[in-house]
Amino acid sequence: MPFVQVFTREELSDAARSKLAETLLVTMMNLEIGHPTDHARAIGWVWFHTLPGTSWSVGGRFDDTYVKGRKMGLARIIAPEGILNSELKSKALAEVTRNLRDAMGAEDDDDTSGVFAIYEEIPAGHWANGGKILRLSELLNEMGGDVSKERQREMKALFDGQAALREHFGIPE
Numbered sequence: 001m002p003f004v005q006v007f008t009r010e011e012l013s014d015a016a017r018s019k020l021a022e023t024l025l026v027t028m029m030n031l032e033i034g035h036p037t038d039h040a041r042a043i044g045w046v047w048f049h050t051l052p053g054t055s056w057s058v059g060g061r062f063d064d065t066y067v068k069g070r071k072m073g074l075a076r077i078i079a080p081e082g083i084l085n086s087e088l089k090s091k092a093l094a095e096v097t098r099n100l101r102d103a104m105g106a107e108d109d110d111d112t113s114g115v116f117a118i119y120e121e122i123p124a125g126h127w128a129n130g131g132k133i134l135r136l137s138e139l140l141n142e143m144g145g146d147v148s149k150e151r152q153r154e155m156k157a158l159f160d161g162q163a164a165l166r167e168h169f170g171i172p173e
Contacts, residue, residue: 002028002077004046004096009072011050012103020103021046027095028077031088033145040143043129058114070114071104080136081121082155093117124159125173 004024012020025044029036059066075096084092097117106112125133136155140147166173 002044005076007049007074009056016103017048023099031092032083033143037144071106072114073100073104075100075117077119081123082136082158089119
């Protein structure tokens, strides 16, 4: 159920956007739940934003001084807190960055230092679907897939640890 926002300086063709959307969704669903499912696809969104060069300040400038012919793009992955551990987040960032670089047609001599991906987690209780606040376990059940028992234990430990800290320090939820 990935949400990914893609920002590019140059417009991507319809074919490139279609291929990238599919690749990003499959990549994220594989990492989040083991494989794509119809329900995860139904709530897996990719938004494309093309911002012309005049909207990008690089190095504090709106000209190409620091762009230097590089492709410029950003993929922002938005996910519920705990759905991926550190290792899976690293894989997501590497794969999404590579997918974006490929979709933009970066040449071999492009150092790709203008292609970024960021992973943003939304805390539990700060996320709703159809007006209903969903806990991660509910969301995972709805999406299907094959989240391993180990990953389920990691997720439980994360949330149990957060609850224990809140209780110990009297922090409201």
